[in-house]
Amino acid sequence: MLTEIIAAYNEAVFDTDRDSALEIIHCALESGVSPEDIVFQVVIPAMELMIKSISEDFDANLAQHFMASQIASQVTEEMVAKFKKSPEIIGTVILGTSHGDMHTLGKRIVSGCLRSLMIDVVDLGVNVAPEKFVDEAVAHNAPVIAISSMMMHTARSDLGCIKVREILKERNLEAKIKIVVGGAPYRWDPNLYKIVQADAWAEDGITAGKVIKDLIMEMKK
Amino acid sequence: MITGMERLVAAMNGEKSDRIPVFCNLLDQGAKELGISTLKEYYSNGEYVAEAQLKMREKYGYDNVWSLFYVGKEAELLGCQKIIYATDGPPNVEHFVIQSDADIEKLQVPEDITSHPAWAEELKCLQILKREAKGKYPICAYLTASMTLPAILMGMDKWFELLFFGSHDLRDLLLSKCSEFFHKEVTAYRNAGADIILYANPFGSTDFVPKKQFQNLSMPWMKKDLEPVGIDDVVYYCGSSRMNNVIEPVMEQLNLKSFYLSPNDDVAAGKKIVANRGLTCGVINDIRLIGQKPKCAAKCNALLRLAWQGGNLRLAHW
Structure with a gap:
C-alpha cells in the first residue's frame, strides 16, 4: 500500500x-x-x-x-505536529543568500527540502553579512552553513563565501562548521566552489538536501 | 564597408555577408571604459551609457549596441524605490514593489511611461544611440515578458507561490498589468529608436515550467504580450534557460522568427529546428571560459564554423 x-x-x-x-x-x-x-x-x-x-x-x-x-x-x-513524540532532528543548517544577493527562490527550495529531511533550518534571509553566518552557526551549534548565490559577483565576492571561510579560520571553527554553496554561478563553473573555498556545492535546491544531509552525517561520525 | 545592420539583415534573409553578425553584451563594462568609478554614477546619466556603448562597439568591432541599463530599470518604472549597486557586478532590485496581495491591486502601470522620471535617462541614451549609430548598427532593447516581470516586482519565490498556489484571479490581474506595461514599453522603445526587442521570458522555457504550463499559461500570456504590438523586431530569449524544446510551438503559435538560445542549448540542434524559417543566435557561456583564452578561441571557432554552414545564425556571448 x-x-x-x-x-x-x-x-x-x-x-x-x-x-x-x-x-x-x-x-x-x-x-x-x-x-x-x-x-x-x-x-x-x-x-x-x-x-x-x-x-x-x-x-x-x-x-x-x-x-x-x-x-x-x-x-x-x-x-x-501529529507525531506521538517529537522526531529526532538530524542537525541544523544556517541558510542565507550571500552578501549583495537578493534572490530567494533557490534558498527557499533548499529550505523546504531540508525541513522534509528532518534537518532544522535557520533562514537568515537575503544579503547576509559573512559574520552573521558564522555567529548564527555558533549560536545554533550548526555544523553546516549553506550560502546561496544567484549572481557571479555575489558568489565570488570577498564578502561572500570567501569571507565566511576566513572568519571560520580566524575563529578556529573549520573542523566544526562546513560550508556548502549553490546557485546558478556554480552550475556555470563547477570548479567555482573550490575558488570560493567552500567544502561542497550542490547543483540545485533538491540535490542540496542530499549534499547537506551527507555532510552532517559525515561530521557526526 | 559593410555595417552591422547589413550583416544582420543578410543573416535574417539567409544570405551570407563578410562574416556572421556578432552581438556582444557589454553593459556594466561601460563604466570602466569611461573611467567612471561606480555603476551608480555611470547609470545615473544616459549620455554615459550611450557614449560607452558606442565606444565599446567601435573598439571591439562587434555589430550591435545596447540601450539596456540594467534589468531593474523596468521595476523602477513600476515604482521600485531602491536598487542595490555592487562594486563588482550588475545592479539588482532591492525594494520589491509588491509585498502583499493588496500591492497587486494597487500596482499602477503609468499612463505614459515616457513621462516617468526613470525613463528620462533611457530616452537620452536612445536618442544619442539613434543619432550616432545612424542605422548602421542595430540598437537592442531588453524587455521582460509579462510572465517573468513579476519576479522582479515581488521576488521569484513569491511569484512562484502566487503562480502555483495563489488565487488565479490575483495572478491574472498581475499578469494583465504586466502585459499592459509591456505594450507601453515596447511602443516607447520603438518610438525612441530601438531596432531589436529582446523579449526576455525564462517562463517561456520548459526548464522553468512543465510543458503543460508552458502551453496553458506561458503561451497565452505571450500571445497577449505580442499580438497587439507586432513581432517583426522581436527576438525570443529565455535567459540561461534552454529553448530548443519550445522553438517549434513558438514559431507556430507566435510566428516569432529569431531565437537567442541559451548557452546550455545545443546550438546545432537549435539551428536545425529553426532551419531556414528564421534566425538562430548561438550563445557562448563565457563564464566557464574566464581566464582560458585558448579554450575560448576554440569554442568561438567551433561556433563560427557551425554558423557559416548554411547561414541563419548570429553569435553572442552570455
Whole structure:
C-alpha cells in the first residue's frame, strides 16, 4: 500500500499538482497510515527518489523543484505536529543568500527540502553579512552553513563565501562548521566552489538536501 | 564597408555577408571604459551609457549596441524605490514593489511611461544611440515578458507561490498589468529608436515550467504580450534557460522568427529546428571560459564554423 501511495504522491509532485499531493497524503492518513510513516516512508523516500532522478539526469524543471520542496515541507510540518513524540532532528543548517544577493527562490527550495529531511533550518534571509553566518552557526551549534548565490559577483565576492571561510579560520571553527554553496554561478563553473573555498556545492535546491544531509552525517561520525 | 545592420539583415534573409553578425553584451563594462568609478554614477546619466556603448562597439568591432541599463530599470518604472549597486557586478532590485496581495491591486502601470522620471535617462541614451549609430548598427532593447516581470516586482519565490498556489484571479490581474506595461514599453522603445526587442521570458522555457504550463499559461500570456504590438523586431530569449524544446510551438503559435538560445542549448540542434524559417543566435557561456583564452578561441571557432554552414545564425556571448 505504501508503495502505491509513494508512486501516486510522486506523480502529483512531478505534475506540480499540490492539491492532489495533499489529497493523497490526507487519504493515506484517513486509511490508517500513521503520520510517522507518511513522513519517513512516503515523503522522505519520495524526496530521495526525486534527488536520485535528478542526479541521473531526469530533466526536472524549476517549477517541479519548487513544488517538490514546498509540498514536502508542508506535509512534514503538518505530520510532525501529529507525531506521538517529537522526531529526532538530524542537525541544523544556517541558510542565507550571500552578501549583495537578493534572490530567494533557490534558498527557499533548499529550505523546504531540508525541513522534509528532518534537518532544522535557520533562514537568515537575503544579503547576509559573512559574520552573521558564522555567529548564527555558533549560536545554533550548526555544523553546516549553506550560502546561496544567484549572481557571479555575489558568489565570488570577498564578502561572500570567501569571507565566511576566513572568519571560520580566524575563529578556529573549520573542523566544526562546513560550508556548502549553490546557485546558478556554480552550475556555470563547477570548479567555482573550490575558488570560493567552500567544502561542497550542490547543483540545485533538491540535490542540496542530499549534499547537506551527507555532510552532517559525515561530521557526526 | 559593410555595417552591422547589413550583416544582420543578410543573416535574417539567409544570405551570407563578410562574416556572421556578432552581438556582444557589454553593459556594466561601460563604466570602466569611461573611467567612471561606480555603476551608480555611470547609470545615473544616459549620455554615459550611450557614449560607452558606442565606444565599446567601435573598439571591439562587434555589430550591435545596447540601450539596456540594467534589468531593474523596468521595476523602477513600476515604482521600485531602491536598487542595490555592487562594486563588482550588475545592479539588482532591492525594494520589491509588491509585498502583499493588496500591492497587486494597487500596482499602477503609468499612463505614459515616457513621462516617468526613470525613463528620462533611457530616452537620452536612445536618442544619442539613434543619432550616432545612424542605422548602421542595430540598437537592442531588453524587455521582460509579462510572465517573468513579476519576479522582479515581488521576488521569484513569491511569484512562484502566487503562480502555483495563489488565487488565479490575483495572478491574472498581475499578469494583465504586466502585459499592459509591456505594450507601453515596447511602443516607447520603438518610438525612441530601438531596432531589436529582446523579449526576455525564462517562463517561456520548459526548464522553468512543465510543458503543460508552458502551453496553458506561458503561451497565452505571450500571445497577449505580442499580438497587439507586432513581432517583426522581436527576438525570443529565455535567459540561461534552454529553448530548443519550445522553438517549434513558438514559431507556430507566435510566428516569432529569431531565437537567442541559451548557452546550455545545443546550438546545432537549435539551428536545425529553426532551419531556414528564421534566425538562430548561438550563445557562448563565457563564464566557464574566464581566464582560458585558448579554450575560448576554440569554442568561438567551433561556433563560427557551425554558423557559416548554411547561414541563419548570429553569435553572442552570455
